[in-house]
Structure formats: structure tokens, C-alpha cells
Amino acid sequence: MSTCAHSWSMTGIRSGYLVVEGCYHCGARSSFFSTEPVAPVDEYREGAHFWEHLAGYQAVTFDLRCDSCGKTIDLSDMMGLMLSTCDDPGCEVGRLSLELGKKTSIYVALCADSSHAGGACVSDAGVKALTEYFNQRLHSRRRSIVVVPCKMCDRIDRCTGIVIADTGLTDFY
Numbered sequence: 001m002s003t004c005a006h007s008w009s010m011t012g013i014r015s016g017y018l019v020v021e022g023c024y025h026c027g028a029r030s031s032f033f034s035t036e037p038v039a040p041v042d043e044y045r046e047g048a049h050f051w052e053h054l055a056g057y058q059a060v061t062f063d064l065r066c067d068s069c070g071k072t073i074d075l076s077d078m079m080g081l082m083l084s085t086c087d088d089p090g091c092e093v094g095r096l097s098l099e100l101g102k103k104t105s106i107y108v109a110l111c112a113d114s115s116h117a118g119g120a121c122v123s124d125a126g127v128k129a130l131t132e133y134f135n136q137r138l139h140s141r142r143r144s145i146v147v148v149p150c151k152m153c154d155r156i157d158r159c160t161g162i163v164i165a166d167t168g169l170t171d172f173y
Contacts, residue, residue, distance in 0.1 A: 004066060004068050004069040004071070005068070006066040006068065006069070006071065006129070006132055007066060007067045007068050007136065008064045008065070008066055008067075008073075008129060008132055008133035008136065009064070009065055009066075009067050010062040010063070010064065010065075010133075011062065011063050011064065011065040011072065012062055012063045013060065013061075013062045014033070014035055014060065014061045014062065015035070015058075015059075015060050016033055016034050016035040016036070016058075016059060016060075016061070017033070017034045017036070017039035017040075017056045017057065017058060017059060018031060018032075018033060018056070018057045018058075018059035018079050018080035018110065018163055019031065019032050019033075019034050019039055019040055019053070019055075019056050020053075020054045020055040020056070020057075020114070021051045021052060021053055021054055022051070022052060022054045023049040023050055023051055023052075024050055024052055025048065025049060025050045026048070026049065027115075028049060028115050028117065029054075029113075029114040029115050029156070030051065030112060030113060030114070030115075031079045031080075031110060031111070031112050031113075031114055032079060032112060033059065033061050033079045033080065039056035040053070040056075041053040041056070057080065057163040057165070058163070058165035059079070059080035059081075059163050059164065059165055060080070060081075060164060060165060061075065061076075061078060061079065061080065062075060063075050063076075064126075064129045064130070064133055073125055073126055073129040074126075075122070075126050075130075077111055077112070077120070077121070077122050077123055077126065078109045078110065078111065078122045078126060079110045079111060079112055080110045080163055080164065081107050081108070081109055081110065081130075081147075081163070081164045082107065082108045082110055082159070082161035082162060082163050082164065083105060083106075083107055083108075083161050083162045083164060084097060084105075084106040084107065084108050084148075084159070084160070084161045085160045085161050085162065086106075086153070086159055086160050086161065088154065090154055091153060091154035091155075091159070092152045092153070092154065093106060093108060093148060093152050093153050093154075093159070094154075096146070096148070096152075100144075100146065103142060103143050103144065104143070104144045104145070104146055105143070105144075105145045105146075106145075106146050106147075106148060107130070107134065107145060107146070107147045107148070107164070108147075108148055108149075108150050108152075108153060108159065108161060109121075109122040109126065109127055109130060109147055109148070109149055109150060110122075110150045110156075110163075111149070111150055111151075114150060114156040115156075116151050121149040121150060121151040122149045122150070124149075127147050127148065127149055130147040131145065131146060131147040134147065
């Protein structure tokens with residue numbers, strides 16, 4: 001067990017696009033991060049799936065590294081971050097937002113398989129480190145940030161929010 005009071009910094013910063021695709025045959029959703037100069041919008045068949053482009057957002061991905069102990073958190077399972085604007089009491093993220101109030105911002109860590117058919121999402125260690133990272137940089141202790149995995153969203157394709165697009169994490173699109 002680590003006794004380090006981690007001081008996280010971004011490392012391996014990549015700017016690009018969060019691309020969301022859907023299979024019109026079965027309704028599955030998939031996302032990936034692309035560093036191409038223009039977001040890909042190809043339609044293609046892969047096994048039983050007929051993938052089509054649904055959306056593309058400017059986004060940023062990165063890993064976290066502790067400046068004190070050197071520990072690195074691999075966030076390759078995170079395709080992007082979204083500032084949640086959900087207030088739907090039928091959604092776990094919306095309920096959390098209503099419970100925590102306006103002084104807490106909720107960021108949703110988006111994974112590749114938004115249907116979570118395989119059960120995987122952004123790791124618990126990644127979500128914990130992201131929450132620590134954002135809160136260590138807040139100047140006011142009256143505000144806080146909570147990062148949650150996208151599997152907490154009732155329906156990620158209907159989830160409301162703003163995808164974070166810059167490395168300073170201050171510009172939203």
C-alpha cells in the first residue's frame with residue numbers, strides 16, 4: 001500500500017477527436033480516440049456489425065504521473081472526458097449531481113465500449129487518480145470535482161455534457 005500523497009501531472013498528452021460510431025444493425029455503440037487531422041467518418045462492416053459515424057468531438061487524452069513517487073496511471077482505457085450537465089433523477093450520474101449540488105462538478109470518463117457489453121470501463125484506479133488530479137488544482141476548497149466512469153450513465157448516448165477539448169481542460173465543446 002502506497003503512503004504517497006500523490007501530486008499528479010499529465011503526461012503523454014494527445015489532442016484529437018473522440019469518434020462515436022453505432023451499428024445500425026444491433027444498436028451497439030463504440031468510441032475511439034483519433035489523432036488524425038480530421039475526424040474519421042467512414043462506414044464499414046466488421047463481422048455482424050455495420051458501423052456508421054454518429055458523432056465526433058475535439059478531445060484530449062493523457063496519462064497521469066505522480067511527481068513525488070513516479071507512479072504512472074495508464075489512462076489508455078479513457079477515450080475522453082465530459083463535464084456532465086445531467087440532472088435526470090433516473091440516471092445515477094444525474095442523481096449524484098442533484099445530491100452533491102452546484103458546488104460539485106462531475107466529469108464522466110468515457111470508455112471505448114459505451115454499451116459496456118464486455119463489462120469493461122475506465123479503471124477504478126484511473127477514476128480515483130483523475131478525481132485527485134482535478135481537486136489538487138482547485139483554489140477554493142468550497143468547490144470540488146468528482147470523476148465517474150461512463151458505466152454510471154443510464155444511457156451514454158443520451159447523456160448530456162460537454163466534451164473537454166484542451167490540455168488546460170478549460171475550453172469545452
